[in-house]
Amino acid sequence: MTQYDADLHGWFGGAGSFGGRFMPEALIAALDELEIAWQKAMVDPAFVQEFEGMLQNYAGVPSMLYEAHRLSDHAGARILLKREDLNHTGAHKIRNVLGQALLTKRMGKTRVIAETGAGQHGVASATAAAYLGLDCTVYMGEVDTERQALNVARMQLLGAEVIPVKSGSRTLKDAINEALRDWVASVDHTAYLFGTAAGPHPFPSLVLSFVRSIGDEARRQCLDLTGRLPDAIAACVGGGSNAIGLFAGFLEDPEVAIYGFEAGGDGVETGRHAATIAAGSVGVLHGARTYVLQDEDGQTVESHSISAGLDYPGVGPQHAALAASGRASYFPVTDAEAMDAMALLARAEGIIPAIESAHAVAGALQIAPERQGQTILINLSGRGDKDMGTALDYFGLGTAGPSPVSEQGEEA
Amino acid sequence: MSTSVSVAFEKARADGRAALVGYLPAGFPTVDGGIAALTAMVEAGCDVIEIGLPYSDPVMDGPTIQAAAQQALDAGVRTTDVLRTVEAVAATGTPTLVMTYWNPIERYGVERFAQALYDAGGAGLITPDLTPDFAPEWIAAADARDLDKVFLVAPSSTDERIALTTAASRGFVYATAVMGVTGARAATSDLAGPLVARTKRAIETTAPGLPVGVGIGVSDGAQAAEVASYADGVIVGSAFVRTLLDHPGDLDAARRALVALTEDLAQGVRS
Missing domain, CATH: 3.40.50.1100 (Rossmann fold)
Structure with missing residues (x-):
């Protein structure tokens, strides 16, 4: 047990902070x-x-850690992708x-x-x-x-x-x-x-106990591949299971910077987003104290994201505690930024990510300018097959002819 | 001045009957319409009133109460409207509780809400998603003002948890006698009797004299009479809400139906 784990009552970051069990007695x-x-x-x-x-034998785990050379060239940083998209059913x-x-x-x-x-x-x-x-x-x-x-x-x-x-x-x-x-x-x-x-x-x-192997594998794979730990790791955060699974492998490596990217929707300033940590406040939702999108009276506010998997007005309490303590940093990524990253990864690497995971890619590209030459490990938590309907509408795909996806995606 | 619900339970006990506890969410069908409805329920024989604080994510409520709470929220009901409703109903002299999910209280500020509730004459809170082991702030705020703390027990509760819950409760302890969400039910549950018996056993040592109220989906006098045979209080919610939902836009008809239902239930707890 580490300082990052929950205590006996489910509190992360100290008794009464985040987590706990706010539930009907009937379920206790x-x-x-x-x-x-x-x-x-x-x-x-x-x-x-x-x-x-x-x-x-069934899920195809451990997933590989893939060195994305062309994306690395684009970013100016060494980008490693944890290929959870290759698991059975297509995600972590x-x-x-x-x-x-x-x-x-x-x-x-x-x-x-x-x-x-x-x-x-x-x-x-x-x-x-x-x-x-x-x-x-x-x-x-x-x-x-x-x-x-x-x-x-x-x-x-x-x-x-x-x-x-x-x-x-x-x-x-x-x-x-x-x-x-x-x-x-x-x-x-x-x-x-x-x-x-x-x-x-x-x-x-x-x-966490069932997904933490994502981080344990990635840590080992990164050491095998590069001889050292990554400088930064990144994952998308809705409820936050893929992210906490990755983060858990690196929490006690203070030299590894940890980034979570939330769904910024139309932009946090528009109010139409799911950036719970960046723009929410502390409350109780679905049994835990955490950051929540809520109004003045504590009524839950609807979240918005192009990615249904990130479209949630709460967030896992361990992320709330990691944000509050400063061990991990959380930033919003807009729908447009995520879709650009989806197109970019598809063209640069031949990998179509889930839109959720594209938030992590977009976020990593945003931190790359400050981390030129460093190694950034991204959890590619899922594949994009399920999102082709959204992509079809968003990019205007599906009519034979030249690709309507402009090179802008690569510039973004 | 706040009046504990124990006064109403003691009076009922002295009369040799169970207390009738009636529920409606605040702001339903409107804030003033809700106050009128609750006042009618008081006049027709409710001994204790529970006012629901409408919440966006009511995990313990079935479709009837959800629909009413959503209607209230859609019309813009605020926490301050709930307090206004409490003030108006408590002014009748009938002990008045607020039943609320926890987040709106935490958002308002636990101390601040406790004081506002006290100032409005409210008796205390029923907290369906807050158990005593996660309620130190509310317990402290309530104890400072002698507000009622109504926690819940369920058929799945262990004896140890029933003891913990009864020890922490004031006013009464709320026995949810079915494993399921709120809603009117045709048949009463065979889980209720044993749960009440276990709860009463725990009360003997943890909180002598604490009444046990039973919520089980009662919708008429005959069911109320059956529950009253083993419980100190009969809690009725969905049936009142259903009555109002069945008379949209016709306040007079709704009021007559509410009065008729209350009188039937009040008869039931006396038989």
């Missing part, structure tokens, strides 16, 4: 049960071995769901529920449920089911039931509310596969 027993089962599992070599075996999220689903089986439960924004966590959950023979119900905001119909189809093909959530803003936060409502009524036989390193204790720490 389930959270306690989960916490005990998880702690026992993590010290049980059989569980750890089975989990690692699944990651290797498979690590988390395989861990939680395996834990579910160990606890003797037969059904899992999950919330999803873009659909990535829903698809990953449906995949893990199919793989391990569990029933699966996914809650998804009605707006998101329309934006991400292909992912709805994928979940259904994998055998999951997708329930469109029609309350509130009909997006990710409401899907979480609805999943919690389901869980209160089904907790005796159902596990909640939480999709990010947020929510009530023990979820932030539990999710």
Whole structure:
């Protein structure tokens, strides 16, 4: 346990600071049960071995660390990409769901529920449920089911039931509310596969324990490749599971600068964004004290991002603590900057990133001028297949002929 | 001046009956309409009033209360409107609690809200997503003013947690007697009786005399009578909200329906 881990009550950065467990009493027993089962599992070599075996033989982990030469030339810094986009189901999220689903089986439960924004966590959950023979119900905001119909189809093909959530803003936060409502009524036989390193204790720490291999692998791979640690690491932050997974491997290396890039949407100054740390304030949302987009009365304000996976008005409490302590720095990246980075990476490296991950690429390019000749390691958390509809609209693609994506992307 | 709900529970106990606790969210259908509705419920026989603070992310509420709270928020209801509603209802002399998710209180400032609630004559808070182990600030602010601290117990609560919760509660302890969100239910739960029995056992040592209120989706006098046979208080929320939702735009009809429901329930807790 380090100064960066949560204490026994789930507080990061000191008692009462960030995290904790602000939850209905009806769910406390389930959270306690989960916490005990998880702690026992993590010290049980059989569980750890089975989990690692699944990651290797099923999920395609460890993902490679790729040296992006052409992007490096463009940036003037040595850019390394942690290729989580190559994992089974196309993102880092498979690590988390395989861990939680395996834990579910160990606890003797037969059904899992999950919330999803873009659909990535829903698809990953449906995949893990199919793989391990569990029933699966996914809650998804009605707006998101329309934006991400292909992912709805994928979940259904994998055998999951997708329930469109029609309350509130009909997006990710409401899907979480609805999943919690389901869980209160089904907790005796159902596990909640939480999709990010947020929510009530023990979820932030539990999710971290299943994704921290991203950072552990990247650290080792970077040492093998370059002989030293990176000067800076970067990841996109919505709830923040890919980012905390990467960051965890480097927190105790003070010489490594840590950057999280939040969704700046139309620009923080417009109010239409999801930059929770940069422009939010401390509050309690979905069971944890953290930074929240909220109005004067503490009502949650709707977030906006071109990337459904970052479109969340809260953030994992460990990120809040890392921001408050100064160990990590968080900056917003706008929709336009992220889309430019998506196009740039596609043309420079032949890699189409998820729009979420493109925020990390864009952010890394913004810090590169101050870090000429240094090594910047970026978590490429997911691939862009799911985002082709958005890209098609944004860039005006899809009609045969020369590419309408201008070279501006490379200049940006 | 704030009046603890224990006064109402003691009076009911002296009458040999359970107390009727009625809920509506503030600002529904409007702030003044809500005050009129709550006042009608008081006049027709509610012993204690709970005023909901509408919140954007009400994870413990079912569709009925969610819809009402959303309607209030869409119309622009503010935390200060909730306090105004408390002041108006408490002025009738009926003990008045606020039921609220935690973030709006934290945002307002725990000390500042406690003082404003006290000044408005409010009895205290019911906190559905705040358990005593994560409530040191609220407990301190409430204790400084003798405000009621109504925490919840559930069928899934261990005996240890029930003891912790009853020890920290003042006014009454709220037994959520179904595993699920708020909402009217046709059948009462077989989880309620055992939960109340376990809670009463804990109260004997942790908080002698603390009443137990039961929220279980009661919607008529017969159900109220059944719950009143084992609980000190019968909490009714969704049925009142449903009554108002069923009479949109017709305040007189809504008021008559609310009065009829309250009288039926008040009869139930007395039978």
